[in-house]
Amino acid sequence: MSGCSHRFRPRGLCRGAALTLVFGCALATAAATGSLPQDPDPGPGPQTRAVSSTVAPVDRDEIEDAAAEAEADGKSVKDAAEEVVSRSGDRWGAVYDEREYEEFEQALDGTYTGVGLSARRTGGGDVTVSRVQPGGPADRAGIRAGDLLRTL
Incomplete structure (x- = not known):
């Protein structure tokens, strides 16, 4: 007698297939009858914010005029410019002073700011x-x- 006379069969293959079929049928039946658990108060869906069509481009001359007026009154030029930009409705609009803008450009360029x-x-x-x-x-x-x- 040469070799092994045992037959190797995957154990539980039929059992696993049968259980998968039973579970799939139960899940499909529950879904079809509406028996699956549901959130009692689903509430509003994901919060989205539509872009308003009332966003007006910021007029550079208007910013410069507001800044000049603020400077003449001894007020903050940056605050005056920020006020004009905020009234435009553009939530991505921003005002930078010279130092902040330089740092912003360095960050966009990938330049590392540090002590070296x-x-x-x-x-x-x-x-x-x-x-x-x-x-x-x-x-x-x-x-x-x-x-x-x-x-x-």
């Missing part, structure tokens, strides 16, 4: 400078790779 150094923790738990960006604030301050950083 990379740090790492050593095996002893100290934090050291691993790299200094040439021309960055850390380089101008005289920080060099390998310097130990003090932690508070």
Whole structure:
């Protein structure tokens, strides 16, 4: 007698198929008869906000006029410009001062804003400078790779 005379059959294949069929029939019957559990008060659907057709483009001259008037009155130029933009109905409209706009442009360009150094923790738990960006604030301050950083 060579080889094994046992027949290998997947155990429970028929049982699994039968249970799947029974479950599928029960689910289909429940759905067809409306017997599935439902939320008693579904409430409003997902909240959506239609874009209003009353959004008017912001007139640059109007912003400049409001800013000039605010400056003459000794008030905040930025607040006056923000007021004009907010009245337009454009919820994405924004007013930036020169510094904020520069930071915004850097963020869009992918420019990293920081002190210009990379740090790492050593095996002893100290934090050291691993790299200094040439021309960055850390380089101008005289920080060099390998310097130990003090932690508070």
